[in-house]
Amino acid sequence: MKKLSAYENLSFNTRQSSAYMRAIQKFSKCGDMTIPEFSTAIGISVPTGTKIINDLLAQKLLICKGKREQIGGRPPLIYGLNKDLFKVVAVEVLLKRIRVGVLNVQGEWLAYDEDGDFRLKNSQESLDFIVQYVQSFLKTSKVVDTEILGVGVSLVGMNDIHSGKTYSYFDFLNEPLTKYLSGVFQKNVYVENDSYAYGLAETKLGGLREHQNGFAINLSRGLGMALLSEGHLHAGSNGFAGEFGHMQFGNGTRMCVCRKTGCLGTEASGFALEMDYREHVASGEQSSLTTEDPRYDDIIKGALKGDELCIKLVYDVGEKLGFALGNIINLLNPEIIIIGGKLARSKDLLLDGVMFGARRSALTQSMKNCHIELSKLDDRAGVLGAGLNVFTKYELL
Ligand SMILES: [Zn+2]
Incomplete structure (x- = not known):
């Protein structure tokens, strides 16, 4: 039997549940x-x-945050979300690393762990390892089960967001991965592609936050993009x-x-x-x-220590990436491009190459209106x- 969070329980509590959900959102x-302010x-x-507000205070979903400072009159009370009751479990499964954490609705980590010795395989053993790793993490982090809204998983490869079926890994299951994991964790589980998850972090808390049109480039061992x-x-x-990494390039x-040759990811990535x-x-x-x-x-x-060959290679990868990006700049006219992933650690050594490459292929006017910068988020993006994907599913972000 799935254990519902306090927030999910709202939908069963009263006839006015939708008004309460809307208030929380x-x-x-x-x-x-x-x-x-809330009423308006x-x-x-x-x-x-x-x-x-009084009903939500009684259920501890809202708390009083004190008085609003103002000149004259009686200072009004301020209310806010009781963020302790809104948590999600976040899992990132990469080819050679697994990360897990508990996140509150403000994007703060309450518990976190990662394992760099992990190796992802398309096997039941690999899936069992992921499940056990998350379960033992949750046991030690002592998070109260009813405070967990759901589990968000970022998994490399092709994942169907409608059916929950994954095509690159765990395709041997008789049911979609989301359904399988929902059964194991007794929570709603949402599986996304790693570049989409990275892009969501940039959109909600990173460089794309104040923008309407842009890309987040996920440049680590592979190459992906969120649009x-x-x-x-x-x-x-x-x-x-x-x-983006499978676009044909040269x-x-x-x-x-993907078993093809000529993919951009084989020329502009950590692998490259x-x-x-x-x-x-x-x-x-x-x-x-x-x-x-x-x-x-x-x-x-x-490269960062000054090795000449490494500097040249990082720059060249940047240039190829920039050259390919110029085509997308011409196609979609973005206002900003954020470059993230591990390669962004090489900073200007990479960015200078990207700028040079993009200028070669992008139209002057489109390039002038597009700002290209490195991500300010860390490796946990x-x-x-x-x-954050789970919070968006509950319309809390
Ligand atoms: Zn490919």
């Missing part, structure tokens, strides 16, 4: 308010607003939008994970950086890196987005 989106915001009379269009993240018909011969390094060293170029077959993070570190 308003407080969540607008922040703290006085009774008159929601379009109801002050007596009705007073009754709703903000007229204030909404564009998921596509099934949730497959944003597969005449590359490297085999992509590793391939480029191997090829350049094999052709006799020198590098100060001591590792024989470095991972892309090592190459980024090398993807798992943050997975959690």
Whole structure:
């Protein structure tokens, strides 16, 4: 039997449940308010607003936050969401890392853990590991079950947002992954693609927050994109939008994970950086890196320490990315592009290449109106987005 959160219980409590849900959503989106402010915001009379707030105070979903400072008259009381009752579990499953945390509605981490030794495989064992990892994390974090609204999962690959079915991993299940995990965790589970989850974090709490049209580029070992269009993240018909890394680019011969050659992700990504390094060293170029077959993070570190080959390779990856981005700038006329993921750690070494590449392919006027910058979010952006996704499903963000 699924255990409902205090917020979900509202829908069963009274005949006025929809008014209460709407009130909670308003407080969540607008922040703290006085009774008159709340009544105006929601379009109801002050007596009705007073009754709703009193009922929600009784259920501890709202709390009094003190008095509003003002000159003259009796200072009114301010009310706000009791954020302790609005939490989600956020999980990010990457190829070589798993992250899990408990997040409140303001995007603050209440508990967090990650495992860099994890290796994702399309197997029941791998799925069992993920479930056990999350369950043991929840046990140690001691979060009260009824305070958890749901579980948000970010999973690499193609995931259908309507059916909940995943195509790149765990496609052997007899039911959609969301349904399987809902049964295991006894909570509503929402599975999103990693780049969409990352884009959601940029949209709600990062560089896309104040914008209507833009992209968030997720540049780590792979390459993905989230597309903000007229204030909404564009998921596509099934949730497959944003597969920027599989756009055909030049005449590359490297085999992509999608089993095609010529994909942009094989030329502009962490994977590409590793391939480029191997090829350049094999052709006799020198590098100060001591590792024989470095991972892309090592190459980024090398570049930041001044290694000439690493600097050149990071710049080249940036240039190819920028050149490809120029085509999308021409197509969609974005006002901002945020570049995130691990490669963004190489800062201007990457960004200078991106700018050079984009200027080569974008139309001058479109380029002039498009600001390109590095993400200010940290490595937890993807798992943050997975959690925020649950709040958006409950219309709390
Ligand atoms: Zn591909």
